[in-house]
Amino acid sequence: MTQTRSARPWYRRMTGRRPDEPHRSATPLELFFDLCFVVAVAQAADNLHGAVSEGHIGLAVGRYLMVFFAIWWAWMNFTWFASAYDTDDDVYRVTTLVQIAGALILASGVPRAFTEGDFATITVGYVVMRLATIVDWIRAAAGDPAHRIVALRYAGGVFVVQVGWLLRLALPDSWLAGSFLLLALAEVLVPAFAERPGMTPWHPRHIVERYGLFTLIVLGEVVLVTSVAIQTGLDAGDRQLWSLAAAGIAIVFALWWLYFDQPVAVSNQLRRALFWGYGHYLIFASVAAVGAGLAVEVNHERDDSHVSGLTAGYAVAVPVAVYVVTLWALHVRHRRRRWLTVACLCTVVLVLLVPLGPAPVHLVAVLLFCLVIATVLARRLGRSPDATAPEPTGSDGGPVGAQ
Template sequence: MKLINPKKVTWLELFYDLIYVVAVSITAHVLAESHGGLISGEAIMKYPLIFIPLWWAWTGFTLYVNRFGQDNLAQRVVYFIQMLFVIIMAAGINIDFESHYLLFMLGYVGIRMSTVFMYVRTWIRSDAAKRRVARYLALSFLTGTLISFSSVLFPGLMKFYVLYLGIFLEIALPLAGRHILRQMPVHHHHLVERYGLATIILLGETILVIVDTIRHHPITLQSGFELLLGFFITVSIWWHYFETSEQVEQTGDGAGHRVIYGHLFTFMSLGIISNVIRYAMSHELALGPFAWLALAGLAMYVLSMAVIFSPLQNKKSLQIFSRLGYNLAALVLCGIILLLLPSILKVYMALTLFFIVHTLIALRRLGKRIQRDANSNGSTFFS
C-alpha cells in the first residue's frame, strides 16, 4: 500500500476527528455546570484534567500517521478501533469524574496501546532509520501508558498524579530524544493541516452552541444581538487562525513542537469561548465569573496563537519573546477593561471587539510581511 500523502488530509482522518470532537464537546460542557451564578472550583479543575488526556490521545495517533502513515488495512482497522475507544472514553466524561474514572481510563489506554501497537509494527517491518525512531517512541509510550493505567489502583487525587506522571513521561521522553526523532521529522504542512481541521470542527461546535442556546430561550432583540456577537467572535477566530496558518511558514528547530503543544491551549480556549457565548445568551452566570471566563478564553487563544504561528527562526528567539511580551501587555489591558465593565452584555461586547481588533492587527501585520517578502524577492531577482 502507498504512503499517505503528507500534503493531504484523508477522509478517514476527518471521520476520526469528528468522533474526537464529540468527546471534546462533552468535556467543554463540564464548564457549563453553573450553580447560583458560579462555576464550581471542581468544574474548573476537572476541565483541564479531562481535556489533556483527550488531547494527548488524539495527538499520539496523529503524529504516528504523520511520520509513518500508510493507507493500508492495518492502519484503517486501528483507526476504527480507536474510534470505539474514544466513544468509551467520552462515556466516562462527567462532572462526577471519579465515579466514571475507570471507564475513561479504559478508553484512554485502549487508544494509547493501539498507537503503541502501530509503532511496534513499524519497528518490526521497517528499515534502520524508521526502526530506530519507531522503537524509541514505542517504548516511551508503552512506559507512560502503563504508568497512567496503574492510576486506577490509587485512591482519591493520587490517581490523577499517577495519570499525569505517565503523560509527562510520554511528552518528556520524545523531547529528550529529539536527536533520534530528527531521523524521521514530522511533515509540517500535514501537521498544521491536521490541527487546522480539528480547529475548524471545534469552531463548528461553537456555532452549534449558539443554535442550541437560542432554541431554548425566547428570541428577542437582545438575544438576537447576543447571537450576532457570538457569530462575530467565531468568524474572527476563523479568519485569524486560517489566514495566519496559510501565510506563516513553520520553519526552524522546534516548529513542530510549537504546533503540537500550542494547540492544546488553542483547543481548550475554544471550549472556554463556546461556554462564554452560552452564558452570555443564557444569563446563568454572575458578572464576575463571566468576566474571568471571558478573559481566560481570550488570553489562552491569543498566547497560543503567538507561540504556534511565530514565523521566526531560533536565531531570532528574542523577537519571539518580545512578541509574547506585547501580547501579554495587551491582555493585561484587556483584562482590566473586562473586569471593570458593569454588565455581562458590555463584557461580551468588549470581548467581541477585542477578538475583531486582534484579527485586524494580525492581518495587517501579515500583509506587511508578505509585501516585504515580495519586495525582497523582487530585489534579489533583479540584482
C-alpha cells in the same frame, strides 16, 4: 530474491512516507477520525459549561483540563504517526477504528468525571486508544529499519505510561491530581525521548493542514454550543439575546481569522516542532472553553445560573486571552512585527479587564475585531520589501518555528 512490498507480511508493510511528498493531504480515514473526536470535544465543553454555571469553577477548570488533555494527546499522537506512516492498509484501518472506539468510550465517561470525579471510563477509553498505537509503532519498527529504534522507543514508552494510567485508578483520591500531572509529564516526554535518535518522516504541510482542520472542528463546537444556548433562550421568549448572539458569532469569526490569517510553517527541528505541536493544546482547549463561556453568559442573562456577571464575563475573557497569547507564541512572534506583538499583548490585557464593566462579551468581540485589523495591516505592510525582515533559520536551514 528480494520481496516486493505487496509480498511482505502484514507487519512489515508499514514503511515511512516521504516528508516532501507532493499533494499530501488529509485522507478520508483521518477526517473520519476527527469527526468522531467531535463527540469528546462537545462533551468536555458542555460539561464545563454546566459546572461553571453551577458555581463549581475551580473543580470544573481542573477536570476540564485533565479531560481535554486525554482528548488532545490521543488525537495529536495519531496525527503525527499518520503523517509519517499512513499506509491505509487493512491493519492500519483496524487499529485506527479501535482508536475511534476508544475515543467514544472516553467521551461517554466525561459527564461522570465532571460530576463525580470518576475518571475510570475516561482512562479505559484513553488506554484503548493508546494501546492501538503501540501496534502501529511495532509495525513501523518492522517495516522501517531506518527508524526502528525510534519506533521501538515509542512503543515501549507508550506501554509503560499506559500501565501507569491503569495503576492510577487504584490510588486514593488525594493522589489523583499529583499522579495525573506526573503521568501527563511522562506522556509528553515520550516523543522527546523517542525522536532523539532521528525524527520520523512526518510531512510538514500535512501536519499544518491536520492542525488547521482540528481547529475548525473546535470552532464548530463553539458555534454549536452558542447556537443551542441562545435557541433555548429565544424559545423561552428572551429576545435580548440577539445582541449576545451577534457578539458570540463575531468572536468566533475573529478567532478563525487570527489563526488562519497567514500560511504556517513548522520547523523540522525537534525542539521547535514539539513546542508548536504541544502549544496547540492551549489553542484547542481555549477555543472549546470559549463556547462553554458563551453558554455560561447566556445562562447568566436568563438568570439561569449560580454565578455573578463578573464570573460569567471571565468565563469568556480568560479562554480568549489564553488563545491570543498562545497564538502569539506559536504564529506571531516570529514575524518580527513589534507593533503587532504590542497589539496582541494589549488585547490580552484589555480582554481581562472588560469583565469589570458592562457588556463584557460585546467588548471582547470589539477588541478581537481590532486585533484582526491589526493583523491585516501587518500582513499588507509585510509585503513591502522594506518592511519585511528575514526569517530566522535553524542550523538545518529550516524556519525556527511557525510563521
